[in-house]
Amino acid sequence: MAEHLSKLVLDELAAGLATDAAALAHSRDCFQCRDRLAQFVEARNQARRDAPFEQVFAKLKTSHAAVESLPSAPKWRRRTFVFAPALAAAVALLIYIALPHPKADVTRLKGGASVRVLRAPDGTAVSSARPGEKVVLAVTSADQTFALVMAVEASGDINLVWPLGSPESARVAPGPEARLTPGFQVTPGSMALHAFLSKEPLKVETMRAQLEREVAEARRAGMSPLQAKAAPLVGVGRAMATLEVKPGS
Amino acid sequence: MHRRAVAILGRDADAWDAVQEVFERMINSGSQFRGDAHPMTYIYRVTTNVCLNLLRARRLREPSTLDTGTADHGAAEASQFLVVLSKHLSERELHIATLYFIDELTQDEIADVLKLSRKTIGRELNEVRERALALAEPPGKKVSHG
Numbered sequence: 001m002a003e004h005l006s007k008l009v010l011d012e013l014a015a016g017l018a019t020d021a022a023a024l025a026h027s028r029d030c031f032q033c034r035d036r037l038a039q040f041v042e043a044r045n046q047a048r049r050d051a052p053f054e055q056v057f058a059k060l061k062t063s064h065a066a067v068e069s070l071p072s073a074p075k076w077r078r079r080t081f082v083f084a085p086a087l088a089a090a091v092a093l094l095i096y097i098a099l100p101h102p103k104a105d106v107t108r109l110k111g112g113a114s115v116r117v118l119r120a121p122d123g124t125a126v127s128s129a130r131p132g133e134k135v136v137l138a139v140t141s142a143d144q145t146f147a148l149v150m151a152v153e154a155s156g157d158i159n160l161v162w163p164l165g166s167p168e169s170a171r172v173a174p175g176p177e178a179r180l181t182p183g184f185q186v187t188p189g190s191m192a193l194h195a196f197l198s199k200e201p202l203k204v205e206t207m208r209a210q211l212e213r214e215v216a217e218a219r220r221a222g223m224s225p226l227q228a229k230a231a232p233l234v235g236v237g238r239a240m241a242t243l244e245v246k247p248g249s
Numbered sequence: 250m251h252r253r254a255v256a257i258l259g260r261d262a263d264a265w266d267a268v269q270e271v272f273e274r275m276i277n278s279g280s281q282f283r284g285d286a287h288p289m290t291y292i293y294r295v296t297t298n299v300c301l302n303l304l305r306a307r308r309l310r311e312p313s314t315l316d317t318g319t320a321d322h323g324a325a326e327a328s329q330f331l332v333v334l335s336k337h338l339s340e341r342e343l344h345i346a347t348l349y350f351i352d353e354l355t356q357d358e359i360a361d362v363l364k365l366s367r368k369t370i371g372r373e374l375n376e377v378r379e380r381a382l383a384l385a386e387p388p389g390k391k392v393s394h395g
Binding site for chain 1: 251252253261262265268269272273275276287288289290292293352353354355358362
């Protein structure tokens with residue numbers, strides 16, 4: 001990429017939405033664009049520190065809580081409130097959209113976030129395992145602080161994997177890659193692991209409902225639930241990894 | 250979003266009003282936003298639309314006001330430039346002018362944001378440039394990225 005990055009691309013990079021590998025590489029290699037990107041990121045951070053930011057955030061919460069409470073609100077309007085908590089996070093201008101990669105066992109999020117399956121004893125990344133093996137999940141969450149992982153099985157069953165027994169997502173340890181401990185023991189049957197990353201806790205049942213819709217959509221398209229596509233959710237980062245479970249020896 | 254709103258409107262207070270309005274629109278048309286292949290182009294489109302509406306409203310409300318209350322002189326100049334252009338350009342041309350002169354987007358990017366063909370953008374941009382040149386020197390020289 002010979003030319004410099006446009007403001008549109010810099011905004012995408014600053015928001016973690018850039019997908020073009022050449023643009024990502026250019027932002028690392030070109031000192032001019034790196035500087036400009038740093039300015040864009042600083043502008044975003046500054047906006048979040050400004051007093052009006054909190055006022056905008058509060059107004060959005062108030063106005064939409066009020067409409068949400070109206071029993072006669074039309075269906076299409078009520079549906080939008082599924083996204084209201086997510087949009088609260090989006091006010092922070094942090095929007096991460098999943099970018100499924102059909103051939104990879106790990107789907108990376110825009111902005112570099114991802115979920116990986118690691119073999120518990122040695123931490124090796126795996127895409128397949130046998131029943132009984134212990135694995136642990138690891139997420140790269142950028143600056144998202146809460147994670148939730150659910151497994152979709154070939155049957156279409158959806159189970160919470162992490163944090164087990166919790167009604168909502170849990171805070172992950174800071175750092176470039178957070179391990180979601182404790183891990184779990186692999187049971188028979190391949191699964192698609194869907195990670196939801198966010199700035200605010202997410203309800204397990206809300207995300208389960210989202211996955212149910214995606215599984216239904218995959219079935220309508222003649223695909224397996226394992227191939228259900230992770231739809232972008234405003235304010236929620238998504239990543240997916242498929243774990244193929246081979247028959248035990 | 251806030252950065253662009255300041256660039257277009259020239260006033261921080263107005264920019265925050267625009268941010269509020271853009272988020273309202275995103276909430277109320279979430280499916281469009283989620284369905285967009287490039288969410289940032291959707292955000293650009295909506296932000297531009299909201300900001301230009303606010304700019305028009307301000308022009309009607311404060312016909313003689315120039316850049317008072319503005320922290321950024323460059324942004325104020327750009328904003329005034331858009332006000333002048335708004336009297337002479339169609340709605341679509343004004344959107345194109347904003348994305349070209351203020352955001353310095355390429356023709357391909359403008360086509361993506363406005364969901365128009367590159368050919369249409371090229372044709373209308375020529376007209377916009379001619380009129381802009383006739384009216385005033387643009388506040389920001391177009392930076393060509395090839």
